[in-house]
Amino acid sequence: MNNFIFQNSTKVYFGKGSVKEYLACKTKPYQTVMLAYGGGSIKKNGVYDEVCGILKEAGKTVVEFSGIMADPTYAKVQEGARLARESQADMILAVGGGSVMDCCKAVALAARYEGDIWEDFWARPGVINVDPLPLGVIVTVAGTGSECNGGAVITNEEKKIKTGRDYPQLNPQFALMDPVYTYSVPVRQMVSGGFDILSHIMETYFSEPNEDNVSDDIMEALMRSVIRNLRAAIQNPEDYTARSNLMWDSTLGENRLIKMGKKCDFECHNMEHQLGAYTDCNHGRGLAVLHPVYYRHIYREGLPKFVRFAQNVWGIEREGRTDEELALAGIDALAAFIREVGLPTTLRELGVSDRSMLKEIADSCGISQGSYKKMTHEEILEIFQECF
Ligand code: NZQ
Ligand code: ZN
DSSP: OOOOOOOOOOEEEESTTHHHHHHHHHHTTOSEEEEEOOSSHHHHSSHHHHHHHHHHHTTOEEEEEOOOOSSOBHHHHHHHHHHHHHTTOSEEEEEESHHHHHHHHHHHHHTTOSSOHIIIIISSOOOOOSOOOOEEEEEOSOSSOGGGSOEEEEEETTTTEEEEEEOGGGSOSEEEEOGGGGTTSOHHHHHHHHHHHHHHHHHHHSSSOOSSOHHHHHHHHHHHHHHHHHHHHHHOTTOHHHHHHHHHHHHHHHSSGGGTTOOOOOHHHHHHHHHHHHSOOOHHHHHHHHHHHHHHHHGGGGHHHHHHIIIIISOOOOTTOOHHHHHHHHHHHHHHHHHHTTOOOSTGGGTOOOGGGHHHHHHTSOOOSSSSSOOOHHHHHHHHHHHO
């Protein structure tokens, strides 16, 4: 196993009723709370009323920062930072999915930092030497695992770059996670989030080292859990067992635990992020299109792991197959699952209509240092063309 340092500073309160039970206590030290949310789903499903009721009863001054879009922009981050400063908010409460949580992490930093956070922390890795505004999150959709990491994926529309950085100082102080809050997520978005979870695990699993390590064992169990529980939640969106497993699978996928000792790939994420910078491609749906095609490009370089994936995740027996045939059967099983749960299989289905833009998008993609096969921009373009 490779050397590592592990820390995760977010305190999680998980389960039915966790917001009612813990929100007042977690916001106690603060007077002015900046309540941040997205396009309004929390007003339809009652979460907004529940949260506001608790804050009101606790005597808080609430400042609202709303309209955080999917794939939050740098402009939105700057708007939030201005509001946080003007209102002298002393904490941010982010209620939503990855987009709301990520935007608020960047706002928490921008509110306390004098310079340009894009240039100093997202365009390139930086060193955070200020105390960001305290951040607490209430998760409403499972997928990114953003509640338990310092990662924030921000889109700079002017520069056409969507990129994420993970700063431990931006970990939320607390995360309240009530699986019941995810019941109202539309099936299409639930499936997209479910695939994002699976993708985070696969992007970690398919990387060095291949020798025996407990992270790979945990990941096989996690992948089976995501597959099983996504199927169950599609059948019954109010299946508490399925929803709670998906929610915690999501956290475990991105709270750094499974990355310990692993190199990590995340080339598909690099590709999806740039698709998202140029188009309005949905994160999980974009990943679903890319993964099987990407894996057919790299499986030979990571053959033993792809064989394990076929056998231990999809339960495929060898039955006279060669390693290569078994590896391909595993990738076929992944592709069949993508179709089964109604995810797209082509870029056109994602709304990417203009083939001629693919070269510029491919050239803008980051190259992963942890992939089994080091990509070139030419090969990324080939993958995009095959996905088209
Ligand atoms: O905006 P509202 O109205 O709230 O609707 C949202 C949004 O339309 C809706 N939704 C959320 N909870 C709901 C609900 N609808 C009904 N009921 C509920 N309970 O779901 C839609 C999608 O929300 P969003 O936050 O955009 O989704 P997700 O959690 O998938 O986040 C995606 C963003 O996170 C980034 C992605 O790139 C993308 O920008 N990522 C962040 C990561 C991280 N910080 O670690 C890692 C990921 O790989 C990812 O890149
Ligand atoms: Zn993701």
